[in-house]
Amino acid sequence: MVFSAGKTRFATAMKNARDLLKETKSQLPIDICRVAGLLGYAVEEAEIRWSGYVAANENVIVVKRSDIGTRKRFTIAHEIGHLLWRKACELSVKEKRLFKGRVCSEEEIIANKLATELLMPMPEFQKALQGYRHPSFWVVNDIAHLFGVSFTACARRITEHPDVLGFVYLYEIYENRMREYDLRAKKGYSTGNKLRFLTPPFDVVRKCLQHCLHISATWSGEIRFQKDEDQIRIPSVGKVKTNGHQTCVTLLGWRYLDSPVVSTMQANQLVAF
Numbered sequence: 001m002v003f004s005a006g007k008t009r010f011a012t013a014m015k016n017a018r019d020l021l022k023e024t025k026s027q028l029p030i031d032i033c034r035v036a037g038l039l040g041y042a043v044e045e046a047e048i049r050w051s052g053y054v055a056a057n058e059n060v061i062v063v064k065r066s067d068i069g070t071r072k073r074f075t076i077a078h079e080i081g082h083l084l085w086r087k088a089c090e091l092s093v094k095e096k097r098l099f100k101g102r103v104c105s106e107e108e109i110i111a112n113k114l115a116t117e118l119l120m121p122m123p124e125f126q127k128a129l130q131g132y133r134h135p136s137f138w139v140v141n142d143i144a145h146l147f148g149v150s151f152t153a154c155a156r157r158i159t160e161h162p163d164v165l166g167f168v169y170l171y172e173i174y175e176n177r178m179r180e181y182d183l184r185a186k187k188g189y190s191t192g193n194k195l196r197f198l199t200p201p202f203d204v205v206r207k208c209l210q211h212c213l214h215i216s217a218t219w220s221g222e223i224r225f226q227k228d229e230d231q232i233r234i235p236s237v238g239k240v241k242t243n244g245h246q247t248c249v250t251l252l253g254w255r256y257l258d259s260p261v262v263s264t265m266q267a268n269q270l271v272a273f
Contacts, residue, residue, distance in 0.1 A: 010110060013088040017081075017114050021121055029148030030119055032076045036061055039083055043076055051075045054082060070150045074115055081114030082107065120147045120157045129161060134235050135253050137218065156189045158254050165191045165227070165234060166254035171205050173247040186248070190225075198224040198231060205249045208238035212249075223253060 020035050033043045041054070045065040052063040052075035061079045063072045085107060128143045137151075144154035155168035167190035171183055183202045197204065204223060211219040219238040224231060236253030 009085075009088045010113075013081075013084040013110070013114055014117060016084050016088065017117050018121070021118065028124060028146055029073075030121070032073050032080070032118065035118060036076060036080055039080065041080075041083070045072075052079055054079050070144075070148060070153070073119060073148055074150070074153065077115035077118045078111050080118060081111030084114055085110050116153070116157060116160075119149050120154070122160075122162075125157055126161065126163070129158065129164070133256065135166075135237050136220075137237060137239060137250075137252065140252065152187065155252055159189045159191045161254075163257050164254050165195070165232065165257065167191070167195050167225075167234070167252070169201070169251045171201070171249045171251075173205070173209065173249065174245075191227075194227055195232075195234075196226040198226055204251065205238075208249055208251065209240055209247070212238065212240040223251070 020038055021030065023038055024031055024034055036043050041059050041061050043061050043063065046062050047066070048062060048064050050064065051067060051071065052061060054061055061076055063075045067075065125143075125147070128146055129139075132139050140151055140154050140158070144151050147154065149157075152168070152170075155166075158164060159166040159168065167188075169188045170186040172186050173181055173183055183205055185201070208219045217239065221236060222233040223236045224233050226232075232255075234253040234255045236251060238249060238251045241248045241250070
């Protein structure tokens with residue numbers, strides 16, 4: 001979401017990002033270092049505390065050497081986003097450092113949006129998802145590999161697809177002092193952030209967990225959501241990952257808008273979460 005910064009400047013920055021992609025011919029995965037080069041910036045790796053920053057005086061984007069490849073690619077794209085935004089605002093480019101995983105300002109949000117478009121241009125992303133009417137983890141992993149991004153980044157991009165209602169939620173299950181199990185939401189994205197569970201999330205996660213632990217590695221079915229005045233069922237999948245004392249559950253789903261919307265009366269008859 002673009003706040004006080006103004007839609008015109010954001011549109012200018014986005015147009016500049018897409019113009020850069022045209023020069024790379026949008027070959028996948030996008031050569032993000034080449035995109036930086038088109039702006040006159042080199043990319044270097046170093047042992048730094050932050051994920052990355054722009055050394056403006058040296059025309060260099062510096063990224064953390066020990067980060068995984070997909071993280072480095074996003075960091076480079078994010079810093080390019082800063083350059084494009086500041087150019088659109090006619091601001092000078094100063095050295096900028098970014099804490100890993102921390103988004104705390106309007107400019108950081110905008111830089112992330114520009115980075116997403118640079119790495120996963122929506123026209124190419126729509127083509128990659130085309131034909132997949134039902135969600136699966138292997139589809140998201142394959143598309144993520146095609147674009148050179150992480151699973152979570154790819155799943156979140158699905159929620160931004162203009163013809164799709166989608167979501168991805170990551171939960172952590174842990175035991176509290178009363179030796180009862182509690183649920184903690186780690187990450188969650190949905191189309192316009194407007195989807196609301198009709199069933200309490202804990203009940204959905206618990207059923208998914210029971211299925212994955214006792215029946216098969218992946219749960220598949222439908223989850224009911226409220227969106228505005230409509231109740232909608234979305235084809236969904238879930239999986240469980242256990243690492244020592246930590247258990248994480250991922251829920252993922254999407255449906256195209258041309259699928260019929262379920263009315264309130266019909267929704268009550270559904271055998272779904």
